[in-house]
Amino acid sequence: MELEVKREKLVFRFGAQKFEWNIEPRYWRNPLIYVGLLIVLPILAYFFYPTLLPTLIDANLLAAIAIPLSWMTLGTGRMNFGPQFYIGAGGYAAALCSIHLHWPPQVTLLAALIVGLFFGLLMSPLAILSGGLYYTLLTLLFPLVFLEITFIYTDIFRGEVGLSGIAPLINVGSFTLNQLIIGLGALLMMLLYMFIVDKVMRSRFSTSLAAINDDEEVAAAMGVNVNKMKIISFTIPAVMIAVVGWFYAHYYGTFAGVTYLPLTFMLKVLMVNMIGGRVQIYGNVVGGYFIAFLELLLIQVIGDYSPVLFPIILLILLLTLPEGLFGLYRKRHYREYLPTLHVRR
Amino acid sequence: MNEILKASNLSKHFGGLMAIDDVSFSIYEGETLGLMGPNGAGKTTLVNLITGKYFTDTGSIQFMGKDITRMAPYKRCKLGISRTYQIPRPFPELTALSSVIVSALYGKDRSNQSLDDAGYEATHYLEFCGLFSKRNVLCKDLTLYELRGLELARALATTPKLIFVDEVMAGLNPAEATKAVRLLERAKEEFGVTILWIEHVMAALMKAANRVVVLHYGKKIAEGLPQEIANDPLVIECYLGSCHV
Numbered sequence: 001m002e003l004e005v006k007r008e009k010l011v012f013r014f015g016a017q018k019f020e021w022n023i024e025p026r027y028w029r030n031p032l033i034y035v036g037l038l039i040v041l042p043i044l045a046y047f048f049y050p051t052l053l054p055t056l057i058d059a060n061l062l063a064a065i066a067i068p069l070s071w072m073t074l075g076t077g078r079m080n081f082g083p084q085f086y087i088g089a090g091g092y093a094a095a096l097c098s099i100h101l102h103w104p105p106q107v108t109l110l111a112a113l114i115v116g117l118f119f120g121l122l123m124s125p126l127a128i129l130s131g132g133l134y135y136t137l138l139t140l141l142f143p144l145v146f147l148e149i150t151f152i153y154t155d156i157f158r159g160e161v162g163l164s165g166i167a168p169l170i171n172v173g174s175f176t177l178n179q180l181i182i183g184l185g186a187l188l189m190m191l192l193y194m195f196i197v198d199k200v201m202r203s204r205f206s207t208s209l210a211a212i213n214d215d216e217e218v219a220a221a222m223g224v225n226v227n228k229m230k231i232i233s234f235t236i237p238a239v240m241i242a243v244v245g246w247f248y249a250h251y252y253g254t255f256a257g258v259t260y261l262p263l264t265f266m267l268k269v270l271m272v273n274m275i276g277g278r279v280q281i282y283g284n285v286v287g288g289y290f291i292a293f294l295e296l297l298l299i300q301v302i303g304d305y306s307p308v309l310f311p312i313i314l315l316i317l318l319l320t321l322p323e324g325l326f327g328l329y330r331k332r333h334y335r336e337y338l339p340t341l342h343v344r345r
Numbered sequence: 346m347n348e349i350l351k352a353s354n355l356s357k358h359f360g361g362l363m364a365i366d367d368v369s370f371s372i373y374e375g376e377t378l379g380l381m382g383p384n385g386a387g388k389t390t391l392v393n394l395i396t397g398k399y400f401t402d403t404g405s406i407q408f409m410g411k412d413i414t415r416m417a418p419y420k421r422c423k424l425g426i427s428r429t430y431q432i433p434r435p436f437p438e439l440t441a442l443s444s445v446i447v448s449a450l451y452g453k454d455r456s457n458q459s460l461d462d463a464g465y466e467a468t469h470y471l472e473f474c475g476l477f478s479k480r481n482v483l484c485k486d487l488t489l490y491e492l493r494g495l496e497l498a499r500a501l502a503t504t505p506k507l508i509f510v511d512e513v514m515a516g517l518n519p520a521e522a523t524k525a526v527r528l529l530e531r532a533k534e535e536f537g538v539t540i541l542w543i544e545h546v547m548a549a550l551m552k553a554a555n556r557v558v559v560l561h562y563g564k565k566i567a568e569g570l571p572q573e574i575a576n577d578p579l580v581i582e583c584y585l586g587s588c589h590v
Contacts, residue, residue, distance in 0.1 A: 204450050204460045207439075211447045214436035221396060223422035223451035223503055 035191060038285075042183040046176060053179040055296045057251070060186035063288030064244050066272040067193045067281050068237030071200060073273070075209040075233020076127040077216060082139035083269055086238045087260045088146050089119045090245030095163040095255040096156070105169050105250045109243065116242025120235035127230040143261045150257035162256020169250040182251055189247065190285070193240055197281050209233060264307075268295075271314045277324030286325050346373035349507055349539050354404035355394055357387075357563075364390040366563040367404075372507065377533065377540045379554030379571065381547070383583060387563040388543045389431060392509045396428050397421045409506070422452055425506035429499075431515060431543070433492035435484035441495055442480040445470055445502045452503025470498040473535070474528060490521045494528065501532060507539045508532075514546050522546070526553060551575060559583070 002013040012019040038060075045052040069083045093115035094108040103111070126138055150157035157163065170181050200206060208229050211219035220226045249255040259265065268291060276287025294313065298306035321328070350372040357365040364387045372378050382388050393399045395406055397418030405414045413421055427448075436444040445467035450458060458466075471477050474494035479487060487495060493513055500508050510529060514522040526549055533540055544550040550557065551571040559567040559574060561583045567574055574580055 202460075204458070204463065207443060207447045207450060207460070207463075210439055210443065211436050214438050215434055217398065218430075218434045218436070219447065220418040221398070221422060221428055222448045222499060223419050223453070224447065225417075225419050225451075 034285075038187055038191075039184070042180055042187065045183075046180040050176045050179065053176070053183050055292050057179070057183045057186045058295075059289040059292035060183070060190040061244055061247065061288075062269065062272045062292060063285045064186065064190040064193050064247075065241055065269050066276065066284035066288060067190070067197050068240035069269065069273055070281050070284055071197050071209075072233055072237040074213050075237075076135075076230050077213045078127060078132050078135045080139045081136050081266060081270065082141070082143045083241050084260050084266050085139075085143040085146055086116055086119065086241035087245035087248065087265075088143060088150075088257055089115050090242030091249040091255045091260065092150075092157065092163070092245075092257070093242075094246040094249040095166045098166045098250070099163055102167075105167055105246075108167075108250070109246055112242050112246035113239055116239040116245075117235065119242070120238030121231075123238070124231040124234040127234045128227050140263075140266075143266065144263075147257050147261040150261070157257060160256065160258050162254050162258065163249075164254040166249050166253050166255060168253055169247070186247065186251075189243070190288075194281055194285070196240075201281065205229075267311060267314075271318075274318055275314070275321070275324050280324065283324050290325065346375060348372070349374045349409060350395070351407040352391075352395065352404065353407075355391070355401050355406070356403040357390060357394055357399060357401055363563050365394065365401075368560070368563070368565045369404075370558050370565065370568060372539060372541060374506075374539055375537065376555040377542055377553055379550040379557040380541060380543045380560065381545075381550065381557055381574070381580075382560035385562075386560040388560055389511060390563075391560065392428060392511060392541070392543065395421075396426055396509060419451070422503055422505075423454060425504070426509075427452070427500040427503045427505035427507070428509040429493070429496040429511055429513065431511040433489065433496050435487065435492055435495060437485035438483065440481050440483055441471060441476055441487065441491075441498075442467055444484055444495065445498050448499045448502035452505070467498075467502055470502045471495075473501070473532070474498040489516050490525070493517065493525055497528060497532065501536060501538070504536075505538055507541065510540055510542045512543055512545060514544065514549060522549070529553070547575075 004011040004013070008022060008024050010021045010023050012021070042053060042056050045056060065083055065087065069080060072080050072083075090112035093111045094105070097103045097108045097111045098105070123142070126135055130138055151159050168178075169185065170178055172178055172181065208219065208224045211222065211224055212226055212229055216226050245260070248260065272284060272287035272291050274287070275290055276283030276285070291314075295306070295310060298310055298313075302309060348371050352371070353369050355365050355368045356363070368387075368391060380388050380391070390399070394401050397413075397416060400415060405412060407413070408421070408424055408426060411424065413424065416424075436447070439447075442464065446460070446463045449463040449466045449470070450460070468477065468480065471480055474497050476491060476494050476498060479491060484492070484495065497510075497513075513525050513529065517525060529540065529542070530553065532538060542550065542554060554571055556569065557567075557571050557574040558565060559577075559580050566583065567577045567580050569577075
């Protein structure tokens, strides 16, 4: 067995067999490399640094919220400041069904889906009726109203304490192994979301979303059914985000609105979106991991001051990198805006 | 010639301002109808009423025998009505090719058309408008002349029967304007479209239009052949500034 690094080539010899792999930059874009890395990361953490597993789960879940949010932002042409509303809806639906009806997680998933769909459809007309700033303000308001409701109806939502006793997502007897399986589950969910949204972005559907994002009126004049596209782009991501709420509820075994519904959580999700690049689905993964690890680092290094320093660092990053981390790459490769089409003359 | 569009007694007011006041006219298949009028005469508002941006207060619009008065803009587009804008309105974050693809995909009901097929079709329209080499350039990076070409390519990609061209020569230098007019003539020849052309440059309109409609303060004050319009005392008065309708 022999490994040889040649110019722009990695040669691997095993007996009489020879395997070659090009390491030119254009081959680095193969998504399988990055998917492989993301899978290896929690496995390595499990063996060498298990305390890192919750951070990896957090990173994947943040990315899983931000990916559908990107679709929502692009398809409605407006920035939604309340994605955590759907986390709350899905989480509470799962928690209530699990506690009161003793439904297992796979059944409460259905409840979360239905509740997400209901609220998604109920609120989707907002994307048609309200303009940019009003839409943003209204979406910002809904999670806060929901939070108030959880305080008012404490007999149902248990206020600040939250609901506890939710059936765990998985229990194999070992806490660390549970964390690893949940981590891989969160990663799988994030990758599934990425796959779905990536498929959408590469389909004929995406051109209409991009057109709506740029100029709704012109898009309508060119034959795009703007209202239909907006409702689809609002409702499906809302359902996807509600499923993340379901995941949170069963992962922690408790669910309190005060953890997910306030502005602090919203800030984190939006930062993932902004740091990665506003509507860059791959950027969301970069953003998710960046934010989760930055938060961990700040807690370990400066402890008590991290809640103050965290938003300040993020604001500085926003000012210095308005198009996000992925935007830096995009600036140099602007021809690769999706959909990338190679045409023959 | 068959009547392709019939607008009857159209009126539209914005608050106290009567933008369009009881305007009726018809467009016939294959013709180029010129729409003239001083600034603020209501030309663009009239186009907005027909393409569906605004709904009329009174009156009706019939396109190929079908009532489209209250029809949504995207449905009108699918029926065969397309337009360009006075101030180009590209999709700034899309490439030239992608923005024409939007029209090729959604301008007609083509549920089986793939994105790649739409790309090939869009390429044809870009090439027709001389923008093939700019296909991968973001629309926000195109020049004004290129944007005018792109608007036309986008409108043609919806395979329209009737195109509203809103001041295609505005902001272009004489050489570019001549090229733009020639492009429109070629579009009419090759794609057999009917054109309603709003223009301030009289010389171009008098040469290209089969008939001309003149608006002033939202009212139609004249309609006829270009030569008749050019000699109409009311039109001359309106353009020279002593006309009050």
